[in-house]
Amino acid sequence: MPPNAARFPRSWCAIMGLNDTGWEKVLAAHRAALARDGYFTISSRELGKISGREPRLMAKHDFSTAVPAPLRQAGLNVIPVSRSHYLVGKFSLFHPFPDISGPVKTLRIPPGIETMGRITSEAVALNAGVVAGMLDDFLGHGPYYPTMSGRMSTLDIPLRLAGRDFTVERAQMEIDGGFESLHHLVIVEAKNHISRDFNIRQLYFPFRRFQLSLSKPVVPVYMVYTNGLVNLYRFEFTDPSNLHSIRLVDSARYALAPSLLQAQTLLEAVRAVSVVDTPVAFPQADNFGRVINLVELLEQRPLSKAEICAEYDFTPRQADYYCAAARYLGLVDDSLRLTLPGAQLVSAESRDSRNLVLIRALAARPVFHDVLAQAFASGQVPAPAVIANAISALGLSDSTCRRRAKTVHSWATWAMELAQPG
Template sequence: MSETNLNQLAWTSLFEKYDIFNQLETHNFFNITSTQINQFREARLMTKFDNTSQLPNIFSKNGIGILPTSRGSYTLGKFNIFHKFEEIPEEVEHYRFCNIYESLDFNNISSESTAISCASISKILDDFIGEELVSTVSGRMGTSTFEFSLDKFHTKKITVEKAQIEIDGGYEGEKSFVLIEAKNYISDDFIIRQLYYPFRKWKETIQKEVKNVYLTYSNGVFELREYAFTDIEGYNSIYLVKSKRYAIYNIVINVEIIQQLILATAIEPEPLDTPFPQADSFERVIKLCELINTSEILSKDEITENYDFDSRQTDYYLNACKYLGLTEKAFKDGGIAACLSSKGKAIFKKDISSRRLDFIKLILAKTVFRKTLELYFNKASMPTKDEVVLIMKESKLNKVTSEETYSRRASTVLGWTNWIINQIEE
């Protein structure tokens, strides 16, 4: 049974044993200890939710959140504990990575700590914050004692005392101290606690301005977002201060290179055993391949539980990887899994700039995507969904028949085409 289902069963039992629904109706909050949780399943496995998709159904369907208040206690309530990522402008600023550091391979960034180190060494962090920074703190530590309010329960304070936190990176400059939370996968939202609890600790510890930065990394692109709080005691008062995208590439892609790839890439037949993709974000296709490359093999359950995919999205994105010939079906722990194909392995042995060109060629080898990009260059604007549907119908795709299916798949074609266009730097 998957981790998600085990958590769901254990939490259902806890809700029944402690009559939690009625407790929330009467008191708005319910306090529970790790000792109580451990009666059904280990608390550390039952309380770690980095984004909404990881919540058990009994939480998500009833609008319930959970937050730690000490090293062994938690508070449940009908409050929102997540913040949805804002869109970042497509413009990317390009940086070079200093190759004198042999212990850091920016072509294969597989952990949050490595992503932060590369962003620091390449001076991306310095540019984003606006001053020279040095690494000063990281790792696990305890919070101070502080109070805060949540959403509609602004009159009710929650007290936190010595709860455990983990800081991915703390960087200090002349004017500010920067707390960095990093993820090496793409998600729709994040739990505010990962920024708020460290912020409260260090706001009371030092005199310099404390800044909160959320860093995500995928396929050579760093996305940085700075967040602040309008009310220091308001957990949900978080807002975006600024955001920026950075990339580390050695090859500059221009229109001429894309047009040369169109001419040089041979068209491949549509695979008979894989449906036409429904996976609008090509960045997430790449990220999934990166994760599989790092782990060698990933089960469907592992992808769903750890990387902000629901079960349907896991199927869609695995099919997209297979459609391009990047992955193969495998088995792990008695369940369906995926590993990189020989083609996928060959691509991930290359440097990240060459890898980017290979991804473009894989897309252009498919008739519908090739014709859509050609239409973009002919029109000097993005094709409409109706125009893409017409191209799809003329291409006689496998198992795509209804108008609704054509429309959904056309969104993927436009998404992947837009990804190629966004690789053009000059």
């Protein structure tokens, strides 16, 4: 029996499965309205009564993979239109995050600030970034002053979806940070986990609520914090009345402390580590940032695979792959609890200390050790074909070697970026 078989006996996430069953019942009850109008509204009370689930859990879909299968298969999405009612219809609500390339810009927290310790959440990261001048640098037209945060009403917002006009009537929304200058109001949605897309409603409701009442422009910004880096995305709505008119304006990466790591330092760290075999299968999880982020999330609270699927934009297969990758590196154990190296990673005080923990974990595994040593010595990551040939010594099939080589190449590319100035 696989190590996690007793813990995760089903291929699909239990939490998502309960929501699937609940939405099957709801859609069956409203089949006639869907056939006639293409949408229906449902109260929180009715949603809970039919589904047998908490309405908030049934309707909170912060990214596309969180949409339950019955809705997804029917091309349906859910959006709140008041504090007690939801609209269900054939409209899209999600926008992809673009890849951010280019150098990381380093900002520093001003001397004398003593309460900004280790950043442990997106809220602390947002505060630290603002103190360091991140919004001023990213947007210009500062200085920016914190003026709002927390839960509040949308007031009344006209909303056009799928060619029809609706009104959002005082639905509840939450703003992670509102920052005002003489020229702009900046609305920030902040997260501490990586996802491929996001629910446009998270930006649109706050944007539209204040755009309708203020004389100055409202600037929606999405912030993602992980592994000591802040990714900022500035969006605009080219037609303020249209949720689907969202467009990326600019993006940037920031660090709130400088990195002093150089290729020679990293090469020495790799050479100082001995390779140790592990019974965990060779990894297949191309985004190394998501491996790191998963360990960060597991440090905040224990998570089952079901919760990882339901809350953090992982499909069941991806959850398997990324949990296995963290286990392969020795950062978590079979129960998804942090090991000593995992605890050292998340508790490290500096960006460089965290990254050295990761480099040592990588260097302790076959193939990765030699690939990293070659990359840091030559300044170039070996080609995937070269990596696949090295993996073949582990006795894997040619097709498996090619797939795993993609993972090794991606992780080594991440490691090479550490040697860049920033």
